[in-house]
Amino acid sequence: MNPVWTITRNDFHRRLRAPAGLILFILIPVIMTGLIGTVFSPKKTVLPRIPILVADQDGGFVSRFLLQAFSAGESRKMFVVETVPEPEGIKRLAADRASALLVIPEGFSDRLLKIQSVRLRLVKNPSQQHLPIIAEEFVNTLSLGLSAIFWVFQDEIQAFRPFLVQDFSLISAASLTPFLEKARVKFIAVRSLLDPLLIDLKKEAVKKPGLRYRELSIFAWLFPGMAVMFLLFIMQSVLEDLLLEKERGTLRRILFSAIAPRQYILGKVIGGFLVGFFGFWVMIFACAFLFSLRFARWDYILLLVTVVCAFAAAFFAMTHALVRTRRHASMVNTPVILVFSVLGGSMLPIEQLGKGMQALSRFTPNYWFITGTHQAMRGTFPGPALLVLTVFAAVCFAVAFFLLKKRL
């Protein structure tokens, strides 16, 4: 039997005989993908209803309309509105029991009916980030709509105003007729302007002709980053053997056979590669089955997994050639894996990093594997990712081979 294959086979065999570490490193990314994906999955997202307090110091016709706007139709699903006195509202905001307090000042309805400017006050809860902003946007939209209505129908409102603030039993149909006719004409005019709308918004996603486009689920977004991060951990522990064999004395025994150091190095790197390759496919199949991951091009994935495993094996052969003890190795390798994972997009989306950091992410295998996998999932050939990972792997292997051969 070829000595290289003997070394490789033994390494693989040893992992299968003591599989606890490998199983753990395969399970963790699958579990993490599942947990994070489930928590942030859009299908399961039910936003909490936003608690809004309203201090209605006006109590008039328009303020009542405003209050109803919060609890009508779709707004009802978004907001929980409660009317409170302003000091009570402030207290509740301070106690983080509401997202915002809308203060409708005294005379609000009256001034609007007189087509005079008014000011609404929205007090936001500073300890909340997004919910007060949603409330603010909603109040802004309402204000804009109300303003538009009052400007368009200002003549009619002026005519109706005495009736709106008085008893409806005093209003006669004859007195209203001229204003109703004017309002009808304006409604028709507005409708003719808005129906049909000149601008229509159609929502759709980008499609490339001739390619099987797939929209990626949150699991598909998460999986490659998690998988590559734990592949690095797997490879780190497998290639640690280069130092462990020296400490155990097995290296001396191995090299005191007809095997040449270059064959030993090659056997160890290929052994590491095979263990990582095997572990990676278990991860892929587990995630594909559990989270319904779909890969448009399995052949592209196969290429990507091959090059990323080759890179990881060569990289950790190199780092273990640079240090003398296993303790030093873990002091170097663990931070390197974490830096790769943070910069490369395994831990958080690259878009959230600063521009400088985004530039650095190009030097991590995580970045190239993640982008390459997303491309392959959509059916696009991940050429740049394959090229960069292959170059990384070749350089690391050359350095590792040179250093190890010198040290063995």
Add this chain to the structure above:
Amino acid sequence: MYSEILLEVKGISKNYDTVAALSDFSVTVEKGEIVGLLGPNGAGKTTLISILSGTLPGFSGSVHFHGSDLFRDRMVRNRIGIVPQEMAFYEELTAADNLAFFGRLHGLEGADLKRRIAAMLEVVELDSRSREKVKQFSGGMKRRLNLAIGMLHQPELLLLDEPTVGIDVQAKVRILDIIRRAGSEGTGVIFTTHQLAEVEELCSRIVVMDHGKVLASGTLPELVRVVGEKEIVSIEGEFSILRMQEILAADRFYEILAILDDRVELALERSDMIPRVLEILLRQGIHVRDLKIKSPNLETLFLKLTGRSLRD
């Protein structure tokens, strides 16, 4: 008795910085010969084995096996077996798996490999435990497996680096028995130890070494003759080394082998000289606690050659 030279080590020198670990060290091993390298810790035994096993570069001198340069012709190594001091195998594998792996590295395959594994497991009495993971083995069983791996490919020469260290007496006896049998079957053996009894019991030739140098070499009777046909007296008492040196320097009808912390070893021509020695010591106020009369052995030789005990 032995005719064919298997291994010839010539003028090996190795320094660690300014400290000489081996200096101009030479030894030969013939077919079926068990050569014991005897020396205290730091004598250079493991350095020599490391050099022979090719894992310690930066030395001068030459090593030939059957006339071939051991470090140039890798294939020669398949004819040599090494048993390092460490338990050099994989604890997560079974004894049979370990033997299979190292057997393949030495070119054994298929039925031949299986046959050799079965035979070796029987020799080291691990055949009933061959499918158990090695991490479940006792220290003695691990030592036997370590030896079995080195002997699996039926090497012509065995390099054993303290193969009995850290195991109980029973396990030690078994291992020594296996080595003796290998020697009787024609395998040349280099055996390092600091256990006098092992060397006396097992080795056909003994090389006494200290500080990287060969102090004496020969069979046990040859080495004992170096001390001479004398009575060895070991006196234990309470004294300082300097004081004892002063006292004993005055009169020289004895040979001082060693003066240690609380013990002095002297070689006397005849046993009737012992009262004279005691008289000198008592006259000088030395409190003698114990006195033993021994025949010359390796320990007295070592004391004579180095001035210190092997246990030091």
